[in-house]
Amino acid sequence: MLGDITLGQFFPGDSPVHRVDPRMKLLLTALYICLTFLVKDFIGYGLLLALLLFCTLLSGLKLKFMLRSLKPILMIILFTFFLNMFFAKGDRVLFAWRFIVITEESLYFAAFMALRLVFLILGTSLLTLTTSPIALTDGLERVLKPLKLVRFPVHELSMMMTIALRFIPTLLEETDKIMKAQAARGADFDTGNLLQRAKAMVPLLVPLFISAFRRADELAIAMEARCYRGGEGRTRMKILRLQAVDYLALLLFLALLAAELLRQRLL
Amino acid sequence: MALIDLSEVFFQYEGQTEEDGAVRGVSFGVNKGEWLSIIGHNGSGKSTLIKLLNGLYLPTSGEVKVEGISSAAEDRIWELRKKVGMIFQNPDNQLVATVVEEDVAFGLENLGVPPLEIQGRVKNALEKVRMGEFAKHAPHHLSGGQKQRVAIAGILAMEPEVLLMDEPTAMLDPSGRKEVLDTVLRLHEEQGITVVHVTHFMEEALAADRVLCMDEGKIALSGSPREVFLNIGGLHALGLEVPPMAELSLRLRKKGLRIPETVMSIEEMTEALCQLKSAI
Structure with a gap:
């Protein structure tokens, strides 16, 4: 049952969007997030929507996939929407009943804020849907490299992420096994109130943790046997080199950013 | 020495x-x-x-x-x-990495081998253990035997x-x-x-x-x-x-059958028994 969980939401493909260098994709996502916060009206959102649709079509992803990524935060979006609708101030009252007052301005503001969240999630989903977790880790290590100057453990962080990615499926499989073993001895994970269920997790978590520590120990020895001694003097197999598609993408994003800023200045 | x-x-x-x-x-x-x-x-x-x-x-x-x-x-x-x-x-x-070829490269990366050379040696090592077609696979989808072969490739690449x-x-x-x-x-x-x-x-x-x-x-x-x-x-x-065949040959010898002392594997036992049979 646990085996079905896919790691991340990467959707393999060979589109231009997939091929953009992970470092560039991280930079572009950062630019996109800036753009979402810069936008001040619905025309700006139109621009964002056009960009998103263009990238999605180019990536060959189904719109369904993109929209599915909104599901987990639907509650937050709705909450943001209603909170803003009820509490934002405004003059032109549309509806009033006791303490609930909805004005035209509050409705506008609520929709605006909710859309901002939607756009943030859709944009970052496009990143994780078209970039494998490994490429993402790799890109992150290289993008963060300058932080080494301020003693930020960039290599260690990316190593930890790689190992976590490597062992999540293994540990899930193990959890499944332990659950079955405990269930065979009469453990009950599915009934009872919250407290009882939390208690039922103890016989699952204890062996899982013990095994995880043993694995960590063995892995550390195996890594040492293969001459691992931290990031110093280490090379990488993959060479990341920026291609034409990367520069084109950057150009597109910068042009959009400039266009939006110019529009706001002029109007 | x-x-x-x-x-x-x-x-x-x-x-x-x-x-x-x-x-x-x-x-x-x-x-x-x-x-x-x-x-x-x-x-x-x-x-x-x-x-x-x-x-x-x-x-x-x-x-x-x-x-x-x-x-x-x-x-x-x-x-x-x-x-x-x-x-x-x-x-x-x-196995450290999330992709087979990356894992084979791990030791070489630690040794500071230049990227192009790593790529060649990784490919070579994977061919040697006959896992070349799995280069882009995730280790957790491999069988135990395949994982061990990947681990062997990871060592071979380092040319020990x-x-x-x-x-x-x-x-x-x-x-x-x-x-x-x-x-x-x-x-x-x-x-x-x-x-x-x-x-x-x-x-x-x-x-x-x-x-x-x-x-x-x-x-x-x-x-x-x-x-x-x-x-x-x-x-x-x-x-x-x-080894079971060594034990069996000893017991057969004790019973008076002429099985050579050197018989250790099933193949050798089969051969020895067939020879005995044809001698009768």
Whole structure:
């Protein structure tokens, strides 16, 4: 049952969007997030929507996939929407009943804020849907490299992420096994109130943790046997080199950013 | 001079004394190009012994030398570990990366090999263990035997002098066990790679040029597989199983059948029995 969980939401493909260098994709996502916060009206959102649709079509992803990524935060979006609708101030009252007052301005503001969240999630989903977790880790290590100057453990962080990615499926499989073993001895994970269920997790978590520590120990020895001694003097197999598609993408994003800023200045 | 040289090596875990240490006064050499199997029952010190060979453990007293480099020389330990690659028992706990080829590259990346050279050596190593088509796969989707072959490729890519294997087949099913053993056997024959193999499967030790049998931290028996496995009384005294065919041939001989003493494997037994039958 646990085996079905896919790691991340990467959707393999060979589109231009997939091929953009992970470092560039991280930079572009950062630019996109800036753009979402810069936008001040619905025309700006139109621009964002056009960009998103263009990238999605180019990536060959189904719109369904993109929209599915909104599901987990639907509650937050709705909450943001209603909170803003009820509490934002405004003059032109549309509806009033006791303490609930909805004005035209509050409705506008609520929709605006909710859309901002939607756009943030859709944009970052496009990143994780078209970039494998490994490429993402790799890109992150290289993008963060300058932080080494301020003693930020960039290599260690990316190593930890790689190992976590490597062992999540293994540990899930193990959890499944332990659950079955405990269930065979009469453990009950599915009934009872919250407290009882939390208690039922103890016989699952204890062996899982013990095994995880043993694995960590063995892995550390195996890594040492293969001459691992931290990031110093280490090379990488993959060479990341920026291609034409990367520069084109950057150009597109910068042009959009400039266009939006110019529009706001002029109007 | 032997490739690996052990002289009077003692090793004690914390809280052990010299008398009940894991390894007590072991001396032997591993020659270039040979296949050495180390057998022994659980707790006989065989796994500890193999970890002494690449400096994962340092001898409490005595010395381990690989091509003249002592494992106690801290500044040369990486040079030594590059020469002596090691495969572990649990196939899952020795693969680091999320993609097969990245994992094979791990050791080379640690050695600071230039990227283009890494790519070539990784491809080559994967071909050698016949896992080339799995280069882009995720390790957790592979079978146990395949994972061990990837681990072997990861060591081969580093071009070591010796391949140490610490019960590499103990957690595999029979087909995975055969897969891994056949791979190493082929590498040993074709590439002449030196192998030190710790195992508790006696049949596996039959492939060796030389067998060491450990007991209580000491070498109890040593010699060619045939010499060791013909010493059935000695093996039983050490609490070890004798390869089934060796045991069977002994029993048949006791019953008066003329089975040669050298029969160890099923194929040899079949042949011997067929010859007997046709002689009648």
